[in-house]
Amino acid sequence: MGCTASVYAVGRRRKKPTITEVVVYVPPMRIPAQSDLQRSLKGLIPRDLVDRLACLRKQISLVAEDTGGSAMTELSRALEEYLSLLIGLTKKEHGLENLVEFKWKVLEDGRQENSVSNSWFEFLSVVHMMAILTLSEADSLMIPKDHSGSGIRVYL
Template identity: 35%
Template sequence: MGCLVSTPRVSGGIRSKPGKVGEIVVFVPGLRIPKPIDFSQPLGDALSKSLIERLSALRTRIVVMAGQEEPMSAKPRRTATQHGGSSLADLQQALEDYLPVLLGLVQNGIHLQHMLQFVWANQEDYAEETAMSNSWYQVLSVLHLMAMLSLSQANTLLLPKKTADSYQSKVSEESRRASVDIFLKAAGYLDFAVQHVLPQFPPELRKDLPLDLAEGVLQALSLQALGHAATVQVMIEDA
């Protein structure tokens, strides 16, 4: 004995209601974190003491906070792409405080661009370490970290959670709307990196950049962020 599904008929054939978009999981590459650096020695009298101290304090704060973030490969499978919520937001704020100061140094102090060696390591494999005496490399690395933290924040918002009035885990509309803004922010960081920072590197230096900072990788991550933003927006409208 068979079963029949009743579907409303309209002129021109059968119209079925589009299926809802399911929950999504965000791919977040391992974080690249900075290593300590002493600003005072290489810069000497090139900058004021107060500016050197500010740069040093901001970057040291980032180094310490980034070092406290647990590698994603060490996290439980259920939250494999999730970093700590509040600590992650604090690190993002520290980067937002540091970036304008760093950009001012790079854009207004051209002669200082090659006086410092910046070292960043892949959190998943500390042997994968890249050092460059180029301030634009620092800017690029900061933007990449800000984008990865944004993707991780968005993913955290999209993890189903139990509510007081429900036994089932679900994602609230508020969290979905917040994740859309964060996805767009991540895409903006990556697009700025591709359009305005990478062109500052001579071709021979671009070849020495780690794979995570390659133009194609940054573009792919930006498209992923935009795609997720569009998908979540559809989920909101379809709810």
């Protein structure tokens, strides 16, 4: 019992289907926008920690803008380091959760900007950016390297 398309005809070989097109969806990447961490956190946490947070945030933004998000290993390393420092701002006992206004913008247009004064927003935005990077890396592995004469169209 089964559908007629799944039943093999006796004596005939079934032709293997070929995939002629690969379509890849790439969601827009959001990157950190200018936020004044030094002024908001001055005197509340050590200055070297504030400077390190600001430096990593700026590095993530610059690398993403300059490469369009293609420098995945450098971005991933910076995001992981930033995330490990950022987790301290999310703890309620430190009282730093709502002190900093974190701003993020869409990389493609740069005009649409989100701004929330909550360290959990920043934490989730970093995790989102890490997920988009992982998705982009997976998509790049799906795209065939040899485009010459294969008849394959690639949409990015």
